[in-house]
Amino acid sequence: MSTQGKSVADRVMASVGGWLATHVELIFRIARNTLPILVVKYKGKRFALVTRFDDVAEVLGRPNVFDVIYAPKIRVIMDGDNIFLGMRDVEQATRDKTTMRMTAPRVEAMTRVKPEVTALAEAVVAKAASAGRVDLAMELTQDVTTRFFGKYFGTPGPDVKTLSDQARLLFQYMFADMADDPALDARARPVAAALRAYVEGAIAERKNARGIHDDILERCLQFQDLGLPGMDDRGIRNNMIGLIVGAMPQAPMLIPQLFDILLDRPRELAAAQAAARADDDVAVSRYVFEASRYYPLTPGLFRDATEDYRLAAGTWRSRTIPAGTRVMAATRSAMFDGRRVPKPSSFRVDRPDYTYMHFGAGMHECFGLYMNREMVPAICKAVLKRPGLRRAAGDAGRLKMDSIFPMSLVVEFDS
Template identity: 40%
Template structure:
């Protein structure tokens, strides 16, 4: 009889799905009319500006969840990785999580570009569920330890961020002065890989993250820049590993890797260490800096929630502060979709009316952004709430290939932002300076805030 008690909830959630989809459709129609009648630029550019942002994306996904939850189009959306020119877009929570856990059906695509970066070897992010994947991830979990987060990672980030904020005179360019330096410092203090300079390691990791995950159209100019950055990264890392072998022993990630290599553990040669660390560093610095700025920007757009987050920072209520940061990122994730390639002919949502056949080598885009707003799975999804269980958030992927450093991100982001949010009368700088400037990249490069001193 349990189904009888669950029936009202199921009906209510279906009703919400319909209402949200219809409201989003009206919003999109209005945006289209506004773009048609607007001035400046082309109709396409005006429409892109209207619906290309986070709110517009959420509206598009709400319409798809209602009318076409698993959309299949005969269009090559991704040119940077091999595929057959067919693209599927999954929007409902159930289907998104299903796709991201069926690794034999929907495989990761990053291998070819990962091999370019390392000079011929794949990194476990680009591997299927193979013995080598298990070996490499197991090795790296022995050196990137969960218990390091409260004892090493969070104390460093908290101290570094507080020192930076204490030195600025009431004005700060957040990416350049705070988030990138703290993330780069973590590469030095914890990973043992500072790079030849903070600017160099930030440039390499940011460019290569862009190349791996965001360059969907295979831009030849970006390809050339990425190849140059990868070669420089490899050369520096090879030299740094050699120097560390000759130097004093240090208990950081690289030091632990070298100790395992000296013990002749399989998969821990100096070349293996170099490749695994390059892969991890590419995912660390750009992700931490970008998501911190996106969360901050989203909070600033919500005065009530922003004030509450600032109050939590000032009172030292870390749990509440973290809840505000991650709920903000639910509205503004760094990547709104995770893409895979069909390894064989298969289907999505088998046994349902929304079932779709997926042909081998099709690209499947599973929208984690849409999944986090699916009213069938997330209660009161459109509202900003800080009482959601952690499992609600799909900010760094899902399943076997979820972000390796997700536990680091979860601790670092609130700690990095806390000293800044604690400042009195924190606010945007006037004009365009107070808005995120990506400076021709996919990531926040400038974001000017002010506060009273």
């Protein structure tokens, strides 16, 4: 029987979901060791939870068997169109990702992202120095990433708050709305329309001011001049919106979360601070991404099986994932799988890059991968350099979340 429109099964699932969320590490450990490929049926639909490193990598490495689930939401945001994030391994996906990669050459992670993000982050922390405290979420990371990417993309938005709020809502709609909440859909549609109108306006405006700016929008228009397929105004608009939603919300999620870990580990915090003060950027990066392993962006990435597929074939744990199954490739669990990640419970700064799945893997690996590797440590370093770094007293020093988004975590330091 149901009360208030919810069946007993729904309520049980909701409380199981809540419990799972707070015991995620334990659940993953049990799953990895007992049922590493777990397939269940709920309300006539199949779900699979994949928790071992090798199996997560296999799922993410088969983009045509395990298809990304984002296309329906992308079509709402892009007024009927799709972008490479929402596609299987088809020609258009390769074409568009290749073109967009050429608008943001890898070398600029070092020549542009790192110095400009460093300057912005240093300025925020310097401004906060008189008060001796800074909020790592909105005041620092959201501000820096929105300003930096607004300039680098050529789409600064009406103002920092409007653009970052729009990006965050659309990110939630696209990546974290598994239940297809009608209320969120109703909020997302007008925001998507406003962002489309803004980017269309930015493209039109830029056509009257060519050759002045050196940013991704200008480079897209240069490719349009050359007649590259996919670079008509609508294609540029869609890919720019993809970048805005893909780039702006994540560092402000990752950075407060990783500080929440570091601030509780005095030894590692001291070592990370020493590295920051010694300008040992490689070491800073290692501390930062290892801390993120304990509190990554997401527990996993979702895919839909398009055909029956035998996962981990030839092993005792192999299971057939039937077509139509929604699969969670638990990247967070994979990063703690001792079969591939030595001493997974230890905080170590000598792990090889391939240990980390912070930025996905396979065909849909993050477009901003190389930017992130410079941007995230650069923002953290500006804070880590400060002496006497600690949580602010009381509530302010606790990480506050609004669903999946860190909204504040205040730290204090000696000015």
